[in-house]
Amino acid sequence: MGILDFLSGQFIDVIEWTDDTRDTMVWRFEREGHEIKYGAKLTVREGQAAVFIHEGQLADVFTPGLYMLETNNMPILTSLQHWDHGFKSPFKSEIYFVNTTRFTQMKWGTKNPIMCRDPEFGPVRLRAFGSYTMRVTDPGRFMTEIVGTDGEFTSDEIGYQIRNVVVQSISRTLAGSGIPVLDMAANTADLAKLVTTAIEPTISDYGLSIPEFYIENISLPEAVEEVLDKRTSMGIVGDLGRYTQFSAAEAMTQAAANPGGAGAGLGAGLGMGMGMAMSGMAAGPWGAYPQHQSQAHPQHQAQPSAAAAPAPPPPPPPVEHVWHIAEKGETSGPFSRANMGQKVGSGALTRDTMVWTAGQDGWLPAGEVADLATLFTIMPPPPPAG
DSSP: OOHHHHHHHHTEEEEOOOOOOSSEEEEEEOOGGGEEEEEEEEEEOTTEEEEEEETTEEEEEEOSEEEEOSGGGOHHHHHHHTGGGTOOSOEEOEEEEEEOSOEEEEEEEOSSOEEEEETTTEEEEEEEEEEEEEEESOHHHHIIIIITTOSEEEHHHHHHHHHHHHHHHHHHHHHHHOOOGGGGGGGHHHHHHHHHHHHHHHHHHTTEEEEEEEEEEEEOOHHHHHHHHHHHHHHHHOOHHHHHHHHHHHHHHHHHTSOSHHHHHHHHHHHHHHHHHHTTOTTGGGSHHHHHHHHHOHHHHHSOOSSSOOOOOOOOOOOOOOEEEEETTEEEEEEOHHHHHHHHHHTSSOTTSEEEOTTOSSOEEGGGOHHHHHHHHTSOOOOOOO
C-alpha cells in the first residue's frame, strides 16, 4: 500500500453506498480504523438511511440527502466528541446504511395444521400460506433491536422470525373467525387485515412494518378434499337412477361404434338389459322374459348359445334421501323420510324448519321441499277454537 492510499484511507471525504442486491437490509461502511474526516460528504440516497454508531452507542440517523459532517448537522455526535470546543481531527465511528425500500415476495406458511371448529363439518384441520412485503420504518430501532453489529444483514435473517409471528397470528385468526371453511376463500382479504392488525405491535417493536399481507390459499387435508369432491359429484349427478340409465346408454353407444368382437356382445347384452329395465320387469333378467322364451323354443333351454353374452343386472334402485335439520345454530341428522314423518306427527318438524340433503342447493324450509311437503298435507289441520 502506497503512502497516498494509506492517507486516502485515513482521511476519506466521501461516504456512500450503492446496492446491487435485492435482499441486503443493512450494510456497514468499512474503513480501516473507522476514521472519518471532519467535514466529509455523506450521500444518503432515496430508499436509504445512514446510522452512526459511536463507541457502541447510537449517535445519529440521516435520512436521504447530501450532508457535510460538521458540528451544525451532527448535534448528538458533536456532544459525544466535544466539538463545541473546536476539535476537528478525524473521528472514529461506524456507519451503517439501512435499506428502507420494500422487500417483496416474503413467504409464509403453516408448518403444522391449524385445528378449527367448523359450523358445518365440525372439527377440521386447515393449512394456509401466502406472502407479504416488509420495510424498515425506524432504522435506529431496527439497528438496536435486530441488527446489532452485523456488517451485512439480509432479509432472510429476519424473515424466519417474521414468519413465526405471522403463523402464530394466522392460527388465532382462523380458529377464532367463526367463518365456515367453504366461505374462507371469499373472505381472505378481511382475514389478512385481521392478521396485519394483530402482528403490527410486535413488528413495530422491531422498527419494521408490513405494508402488504396476502393469504393465497386455505386448504383442508387431502382425504377431506376427496370426500368433498365426491359430495360435489353426487350433487351434480342428481337422480342416481336416471344417471345409471344415462351411463348404460352411453356404454351402448360406445359398443355400437366398435362392431364385432367383444363390443358386439357387450352391445347386445346392454341392449337386452336396457330393454328389460325400461319395460318395468321387476323380476330381473331371470323373470318372465326367459320363461316365455323357454316355452316358445325349448331347444334353446337345453342348448344355450355360447356366443350370447349374459344380460347385465338391472340398475340399482334410487338411493333414498336422508335429511339434516338445523335448529338454533346446531345441526342434527341424518334422518330418513320415515323419521321426518314421525317428527311431523310429533310437532318436532314444521314447515318452517330448515332442512338439507345431498344435491340440494343450501338449507331450505321443509315446506318448500317437494319430498317433504307431502308429509304436512296428510296431517289433519289443527282443531277449531272451542
